[in-house]
Amino acid sequence: MFKFNFNVDSEEAEVLDDKKCVDQEPESAESVECYDSEMIIVEEKHFENLDIYRATCTTAEYGDLEMSYLLAGCVGEILKDKGTDIKQAEEKHSDLIPGVYEGGAKIWECTEDLLQYMARNPESNIFQEKRILDMGCGAGLLGVYTLLKGGTVEFQDYNKDVLETITIPNVLLNLADSKEEIQSNLGRVSFYSGDWSKYAELTKDDEKFDIILTSETIYNPNNYKKLADVFKRKLKKDGQILLAAKIYYFGVGGGLRTFEEYLANDKTFDSKSVSQSASDVHREILEIRFKENVQ
Numbered sequence: 001m002f003k004f005n006f007n008v009d010s011e012e013a014e015v016l017d018d019k020k021c022v023d024q025e026p027e028s029a030e031s032v033e034c035y036d037s038e039m040i041i042v043e044e045k046h047f048e049n050l051d052i053y054r055a056t057c058t059t060a061e062y063g064d065l066e067m068s069y070l071l072a073g074c075v076g077e078i079l080k081d082k083g084t085d086i087k088q089a090e091e092k093h094s095d096l097i098p099g100v101y102e103g104g105a106k107i108w109e110c111t112e113d114l115l116q117y118m119a120r121n122p123e124s125n126i127f128q129e130k131r132i133l134d135m136g137c138g139a140g141l142l143g144v145y146t147l148l149k150g151g152t153v154e155f156q157d158y159n160k161d162v163l164e165t166i167t168i169p170n171v172l173l174n175l176a177d178s179k180e181e182i183q184s185n186l187g188r189v190s191f192y193s194g195d196w197s198k199y200a201e202l203t204k205d206d207e208k209f210d211i212i213l214t215s216e217t218i219y220n221p222n223n224y225k226k227l228a229d230v231f232k233r234k235l236k237k238d239g240q241i242l243l244a245a246k247i248y249y250f251g252v253g254g255g256l257r258t259f260e261e262y263l264a265n266d267k268t269f270d271s272k273s274v275s276q277s278a279s280d281v282h283r284e285i286l287e288i289r290f291k292e293n294v295q
C-alpha cells in the first residue's frame, strides 16, 4: 500500500488506517496562505453526539491503560457536518491539501509507535502533573494517553475541523464517564487550531511545556523552521520532546535524517534516536532536548 506518498505497509498501520486515500502527488505548498490560530472552547455542541461516539468508538490497550477513540472512517459515517476542510480532502481522495488540510483526520502509524514506546517505558515517561503539548495532534491519541496518566494537555492541530470533529470527541470519550465529570475536568485540556507560527505567537505568554509529543509532523521541510521555533518558544529549558516519524516521506521530501540535520545546523537542541521500528517502512522516535549551553 502506498499513500499520499507516505510509505505505509506495516501490519499495525493497517489496523489504524482509514484506507480512504489513494496515490497522489501532494499539491505545491508554495504561496499557500496559512490559517490563523484560534483557541477552541469545548461547549454544549461538542457533547451532542457523545452517545453515538460511545456506541461507535473502538478501544485499544497501551500498558495499563485502555483508551477509546473514533476511527476516521466512522467519523465520516456518523457526522453530518464534519467541516469543509475534511470534506475537501475526502472529495479529492487526498491525505493532504497543503495549507488547507494537513492530514489530521486519520491516525498515522507513528502515533501507534509512540504510544507503544510510552507504554513500554513508563519509568522514563511520567506525565502526572506535567504540562504537555500534543503538537499536530490529529486524533489526539498521544495527548489522550498522557491525560489518562495525569497530565494537563494542550491539543494543537492545523485544522479546526479536525479538533472539533475528532480530537475533542476523543478527549471527551476518555476524560470521564458522566457529562458533569467531564465538564469538571475540562480545565486539564485546551485546544488550538492554526499554523504553528500563528499558534506560537498567540500563546507566547502561556506557561511553557514539560513535554512536547509530536508524530508525523516533519514530512514537509518547508515547515522545519516553524516546528523548531515552537520547540524553542514553548518548551521549558529542562523539557523533553518525543518526535515520532518516518525516515523518509516519498514525494514530499521530508524525513527524520533531514530533520536531524536541520536541528544539528540550528545548534539549539540535542537529539537522539530512542526507538526504531523493525517494519519495512523505517520509522523512529527521537528524544530532543535543549543543549546544555542554550539559555
Ligand SMILES: C[S@@+](CC[C@H](N)C(=O)[O-])C[C@H]1O[C@@H](n2cnc3c(N)ncnc32)[C@H](O)[C@@H]1O
Pocket: 102, 103, 104, 105, 106, 107, 108, 109, 110, 111, 135, 136, 137, 138, 139, 156, 157, 158, 159, 194, 195, 196, 197, 214, 215, 216, 217, 223, 226
Ligand atoms: C500527518 S498528520 C499526523 C497527525 C497525528 N499526529 C498522527 O500521528 O496521527 C500531520 C499533523 O500535523 C499538523 N500540521 C501539519 N502542518 C502544520 C502546520 N503548518 N501548522 C500546524 N499544524 C500542522 C496537521 O494538522 C496534522 O494533524
